[in-house]
Amino acid sequence: MIPYGKQDINQADIDAVVAVLTSDFLTQGPMVPKFEQTVASHVGADHALAVNSATSALHIACLALGLKHGDWLWTTPVTFVASANCGLYCGSKIDFVDIDPQTYNLCPMALKAKLELAKKENRLPKVVVAVHLCGQPCDMKAIGALATEYGFKVIEDASHAIGGKYQGEFIGNCRYSDITVFSFHPVKIVTTAEGGMALTNDAALAEKMNLLRSHGITRDPALMTSEPDGPWYYQQVDLGFNYRMTELQAALGVSQVDRLDAFVARRHELAKRYDELLATLPVTIPWQHPDSYSGLHLYVIRLQLNKISKLHRQVFESLREQGIGVNLHYIPVHTQPYYQAMGFEAEDFPEAMVYYREAISIPMYQGLTDDQQDQVVSALRHALAGGED
Secondary structure, three states: OOEOOOOOHHHHHHHHHHHHHHOOEEEEEOOHHHHHHHHHHHHOOEEEEEEHHHHHHHHHHHHHHOOOOOOOOEOOOOOOHHHHHHHOOOOOOOOOOOOOOOOEEEHHHHHHHHHHHHHOOOOOOOOEEEEEEEHHHOHHHHHHHHHHHHHEEEEOOOOOHHHOOOEEEOOOOOOOOOOEEEEEEOOOOOOOOOOOEEOOHHHHHHHHHHOOOOOOOEEOOHHOOOOOOOOOOOOEOOOEOOOEHHHHHHHHHHHHOOOOHHHHHHHHHHHHHHHOOOOOOOEEEOOOOOOOOOOOEEEEEEEEEEHOOHHHHHHHHHHHHHOOOOOOOOOOHHHHHHHHHHOHHHHHHHHHHHHHHEEEOOOOOOOOOOOHHHHHHHHHHHHOOOOOO
């Protein structure tokens, strides 16, 4: 089976982890700060906070921005559920903004229209989570301008996008956002096995997220309510969580980032080759905005169903039967039973639903060979033709 995504581990990665295993620290040692500084320096952010998952990073980002009961968080329906769930963890209400039919990201025009209506109804969002689907950045300049006009905070959910660029600058520099979040799950561009990171240029937000990821505990006398009892002393000054990253994960991350640019470059080679190989098939290939240099975590095709005799599900199942580990990113969040119970209807966000009925993620990872890619395309051609050679 050729998977849709896969980690790339070399001997340097293994050696980095083994070195930590034989060191004095398996957690709360020097490697986590080193990993944070490595990523922050690479993308051009002032502060980075490593945590145990991107979901944890989204949660503490929302809390640091003051999201609370009764507030609104808006995001895209075409994302993993964590992009919306992070608001529910804070007690907020959730709504969605439909996608742009070309980029599949949150549509700035739909956002503007929704904001105009929400202002009249006094239900403007406190936070908007802009998800860089597949690794292609949202139109952050437009979203940032709307944030200034309407007074909401912006989180970039860049779980798919480390190593990508927007307007020539690395995603993660927070030029148009308050906080950016990365994921280091094994199928992502670089991995720490499990892990995530929140980046910001705001020292106060960084300090707040630092507290929240480790039980709300501090050893910094400047943050305490009284003089320390002694050198052993700490205080819990907030209600936090155990969201820390281990030294083993951080060591793997530092090693992986050494190859980040090469990983993304290889993904672009594969994407260009896919574009050429799929040009004559009845599928829509990913469109890339000229302002973006995608991280290319995913390569999503959309079936031109009016040109084939097969159903979406039939093509998907045929590919799986032929040993191609395709997937679908994502089932629109507002169609999940938990969100349907809140009153959302499937057709509330029509562009998201059209996307869902046509999309298939085909294999995309830096270790994919040209021969394997040829196998993917051959299997797709077979599936689209209904099994005919």
